[in-house]
Amino acid sequence: MPKRRFFPDRTVQQRFRLHSGCEVVLDLQPGSGVLAVAVGYNAGARDEAPGQEGLAHLLEHLMFRGSPGFPAGEIDRRAAELGGSVNAFTSHDQMILHWVLPGGDWRSVLAIEADRMRALTLDPVSVGLEKEIVRSEIEASREDPWDRLEQLVLARLWGGHPYGRSVLGSPGALRRANPSALSDFHRRHLSPGRAVLALTGDFDPEEIRRSLPSLFAPAERRPGVRPPWPLPRVPQRLMRLGRRGVEGVPRALLALPVLAASAAELSGLEVLAGLLAWGRSSRLVERLVEREGLASWVDVELLEGDLGSAFLVVAELVEGAAPPEWERVVFEELGRLRHGIFDREDLARTRAQFVQRLRASLERTLDRALARVQAALRWRDPWIPERQLERAAIWQPRHLKRLARRWLDPERGGVLGWSLP
Amino acid sequence: MKRRPRGGDRAWHPVAVTVVREAPRVSLRLAFSLGATEEPHAGLAVLTSQLLEEGTRRRSGLECARQLEGWGGLASSWCHYDAFGLSVEIPLERLGGAVDWLEEALLEPGFPPPALGRVARRIDSEVCSESAEPSWIVRDSLLREVFGEERRGKPLAGDPGDALRIDREEVVAFHRKACGRGLLISMAGPPGIERWVRTLEQRFPLARGPSRRARTRLRSVRPVRKRQIFPLAHAELAHLALGARSVDLRDPRRPALELLGLVLGSGGQMTGRLPLLLRERKGLAYAVSVELFARAGRDAGAALVEVECAPSQVGEVEKIVRRELEALCGVGPSLEEVERARSTWFGWRTLAGETAAQRADRALERLLLGISAEDDEEELERARAASARELSRLAQRLFDPAALRVRVGLPAAARGLRRRPPRPGGRRRCAR
Numbered sequence: 001m002p003k004r005r006f007f008p009d010r011t012v013q014q015r016f017r018l019h020s021g022c023e024v025v026l027d028l029q030p031g032s033g034v035l036a037v038a039v040g041y042n043a044g045a046r047d048e049a050p051g052q053e054g055l056a057h058l059l060e061h062l063m064f065r066g067s068p069g070f071p072a073g074e075i076d077r078r079a080a081e082l083g084g085s086v087n088a089f090t091s092h093d094q095m096i097l098h099w100v101l102p103g104g105d106w107r108s109v110l111a112i113e114a115d116r117m118r119a120l121t122l123d124p125v126s127v128g129l130e131k132e133i134v135r136s137e138i139e140a141s142r143e144d145p146w147d148r149l150e151q152l153v154l155a156r157l158w159g160g161h162p163y164g165r166s167v168l169g170s171p172g173a174l175r176r177a178n179p180s181a182l183s184d185f186h187r188r189h190l191s192p193g194r195a196v197l198a199l200t201g202d203f204d205p206e207e208i209r210r211s212l213p214s215l216f217a218p219a220e221r222r223p224g225v226r227p228p229w230p231l232p233r234v235p236q237r238l239m240r241l242g243r244r245g246v247e248g249v250p251r252a253l254l255a256l257p258v259l260a261a262s263a264a265e266l267s268g269l270e271v272l273a274g275l276l277a278w279g280r281s282s283r284l285v286e287r288l289v290e291r292e293g294l295a296s297w298v299d300v301e302l303l304e305g306d307l308g309s310a311f312l313v314v315a316e317l318v319e320g321a322a323p324p325e326w327e328r329v330v331f332e333e334l335g336r337l338r339h340g341i342f343d344r345e346d347l348a349r350t351r352a353q354f355v356q357r358l359r360a361s362l363e364r365t366l367d368r369a370l371a372r373v374q375a376a377l378r379w380r381d382p383w384i385p386e387r388q389l390e391r392a393a394i395w396q397p398r399h400l401k402r403l404a405r406r407w408l409d410p411e412r413g414g415v416l417g418w419s420l421p
Numbered sequence: 422m423k424r425r426p427r428g429g430d431r432a433w434h435p436v437a438v439t440v441v442r443e444a445p446r447v448s449l450r451l452a453f454s455l456g457a458t459e460e461p462h463a464g465l466a467v468l469t470s471q472l473l474e475e476g477t478r479r480r481s482g483l484e485c486a487r488q489l490e491g492w493g494g495l496a497s498s499w500c501h502y503d504a505f506g507l508s509v510e511i512p513l514e515r516l517g518g519a520v521d522w523l524e525e526a527l528l529e530p531g532f533p534p535p536a537l538g539r540v541a542r543r544i545d546s547e548v549c550s551e552s553a554e555p556s557w558i559v560r561d562s563l564l565r566e567v568f569g570e571e572r573r574g575k576p577l578a579g580d581p582g583d584a585l586r587i588d589r590e591e592v593v594a595f596h597r598k599a600c601g602r603g604l605l606i607s608m609a610g611p612p613g614i615e616r617w618v619r620t621l622e623q624r625f626p627l628a629r630g631p632s633r634r635a636r637t638r639l640r641s642v643r644p645v646r647k648r649q650i651f652p653l654a655h656a657e658l659a660h661l662a663l664g665a666r667s668v669d670l671r672d673p674r675r676p677a678l679e680l681l682g683l684v685l686g687s688g689g690q691m692t693g694r695l696p697l698l699l700r701e702r703k704g705l706a707y708a709v710s711v712e713l714f715a716r717a718g719r720d721a722g723a724a725l726v727e728v729e730c731a732p733s734q735v736g737e738v739e740k741i742v743r744r745e746l747e748a749l750c751g752v753g754p755s756l757e758e759v760e761r762a763r764s765t766w767f768g769w770r771t772l773a774g775e776t777a778a779q780r781a782d783r784a785l786e787r788l789l790l791g792i793s794a795e796d797d798e799e800e801l802e803r804a805r806a807a808s809a810r811e812l813s814r815l816a817q818r819l820f821d822p823a824a825l826r827v828r829v830g831l832p833a834a835a836r837g838l839r840r841r842p843p844r845p846g847g848r849r850r851c852a853r
Binding site: 087101128129132134135140248278280293349356359364365 | 772
């Protein structure tokens with residue numbers, strides 16, 4: 001009979017810092033039979049120097065091309081042999097590498113992460129191959145009408161700020177990338193002091209605590225402070241952009257600059273997004289899709305950034321729908337929020353959705369690891385999702401009205417982009 | 422929890438229930454065992470499924486949505502080639518309300534005429550949006566060739582304009598036919614859901630055990646246009662797709678074929694032969710995908726290899742793909758490749774059962790395909806026993822060069838190609 005594993009309550013969630021400066025978050029789900037590991041760096045596309053656009057994303061690809069202890073291909077091979085998968089993504093603010101495995105063989109995963117945190121091989125042949133792959137990724141993104149529209153709108157919204165550039169970079173900058181620039185970026189920005197390691201799922205926390213210091217012992221202690229970057233300058237009025245001759249159906253994207261992701265009020269904006277577009281009975285979906293039949297779908301999302309976020313209203317229109325009609329409905333509904341027109345039932349529904357969405361977002365072991373890492377990097381608090389659950393209950397109509405008046409007025413600044421057939 | 426039906430039959434009980442200890446909510450799936458393959462007009466199954474959400478004889482769709490969403494629930498309709506139905510995610514304490522709604526929506530739908538026009542326009546718009554994507558155009562052209570006149574050759578929602586031509590009588594008749602087939606029910610969620618089995622059985626007397634329709638055999642279809650090249654108006658990359666007829670999801674060779682897929686590169690693993698060669702070793706492509714059960718269900722699907730690459734390199738890429746497929750048919754995979762694929766297969770099986778929603782979906786698929794708990798065990802055994810030789814034999818069957826179809830879409834600007842791209846259905850343009 002297998003030995004029963006028992007972890008007292010106090011050990012279910014732990015957080016500590018290693019001597020190297022790397023923060024560790026342990027979140028146990030005993031008996032789940034799954035283990036997820038995520039390593040996040042407070043480094044991304046906004047740390048690139050002028051002319052180096054796309055370097056962070058290229059480096060993320062090269063994190064799989066070999067480090068001193070693990071040759072190229074070894075990481076993917078190991079993930080497949082362990083029956084799991086490994087992947088990574090880069091944003092303007094963060095780079096995150098993540099694993100999910102059935103069972104608790106965390107030793108080789110942590111050894112790999114520690115090794116590639118110290119250094120990468122970055123041989124010229126691998127760099128050349130990966131540049132070709134990223135070039136293909138950039139071209140694929142140019143084929144996607146939504147990617148193109150979003151890039152056009154965000155470039156105008158954030159002006160010359162790195163937030164206005166694509167994380168993928170440009171073919172020109174990509175051609176200039178070389179092993180020495182990549183190595184320099186790795187050394188300067190992917191330091192243990194700017195890293196968070198999260199383990200979620202089924203493992204023995206004491207064993208992990210014992211192994212980590214030797215695995216992640218730094219060759220040199222590197223600074224954990226991120227160089228400052230000025231806040232983006234955003235438009236002070238509504239700007240309209242349009243592209244014609246685009247394939248398919250009309251697409252609309254309204255982007256409004258809002259609070260930085262670290263602001264406590266951001267969850268209030270999320271509630272407002274929910275009022276507008278979570279579910280069929282939300283305001284915009286009900287009017288645009290259900291009643292007036294102008295759009296085949298509509299969504300509102302918060303594109304979070306450490307220095308500023310964007311409140312995005314996106315939609316695909318049905319054949320024959322007039323873009324000005326869509327604009328009228330969206331602007332009216334934003335106006336209702338600014339005037340504080342909230343009915344109690346609407347708010348209760350959105351709160352219920354907020355709570356269920358958050359709970360569901362922590363159900364999968366990998367999603368949980370990603371949530372912990374992102375929260376630790378952004379808010380220095382990995383348990384933010386649980387705190388947001390508590391906060392959902394306190395948002396009152398007057399708070400929401402104040403937020404909407406401050407941030408959700410397109411005439412005070414924003415970009416509306418259309419791509420039309 | 423899986424319950425045996427009375428009388429010791431090897432089928433599952435009409436309601437498949439799985440308890441997931443930490444699940445935050447209940448996932449409930451109800452399906453009519455009738456899908457797009459049996460619709461008289463393309464798009465009818467998708468339209469009927471979406472209209473289930475548009476209200477009952479007593480309440481409007483919005484009233485129902487408001488109530489469910491107010492409880493923190495989420496409802497959605499879905500449709501496949503073999504079935505359509507409704508899915509609900511709901512906190513356990515509100516399950517009773519969700520069951521009330523499901524009973525009304527599935528058994529007494531209103532199919533209100535204004536909703537029919539609006540939903541048909543929405544579906545049509547989505548079809549238009551999708552059918553303008555370069556990768557979709559190439560894939561669609563290939564699948565039409567692989568499936569010939571079969572319904573699986575057309576996209577689920579049909580071609581542009583199909584949904585707009587359907588009237589209410591057809592929807593009502595299709596729903597009546599679906600009720601005659603009975604309902605399949607699967608539920609997964611936190612402890613306490615077991616208590617609801619009896620209620621579900623009483624409220625849904627149409628509930629049936631798994632269906633046992635005859636399996637389709639692999640057929641060899643003579644290709645009409647084995648290889649076709651056409652221009653893509655809005656493309657930057659070349660899109661290459663190669664494919665052939667595969668097998669159905671009940672086929673006993675499915676585990677071995679899934680291992681073969683992993684050896685080739687399905688599931689996004691960079692250790693598969695094609696991504697390893699094309700992407701990792703040669704840097705020829707960013708997106709390389711392998712799928713051995715595209716559009717498969719009770720009947721055979723398609724085996725597909727899709728690559729997006731620079732237009733100047735598409736010839737080289739096609740040569741490499743063909744060479745690797747031939748090598749798999751000839752020499753077969755190495756023992757190391759098979760063992761790695763096996764580890765991945767077993768691992769992913771565990772990962773695919775983490776959430777209540779995943780468990781409910783899996784149970785429903787098994788009900789739909791008529792796969793019992795015993796069959797499940799057999800499947801594991803087959804995956805353990807599959808050998809390199811068996812995989813090689815399967816590769817010979819799937820990737821017979823004589824039956825392999827190829828489609829190449831090139832950016833129109835790159836080659837100055839003048840031929841027209843294939844237009845889905847060839848009836849109506851989407852763009853205004």
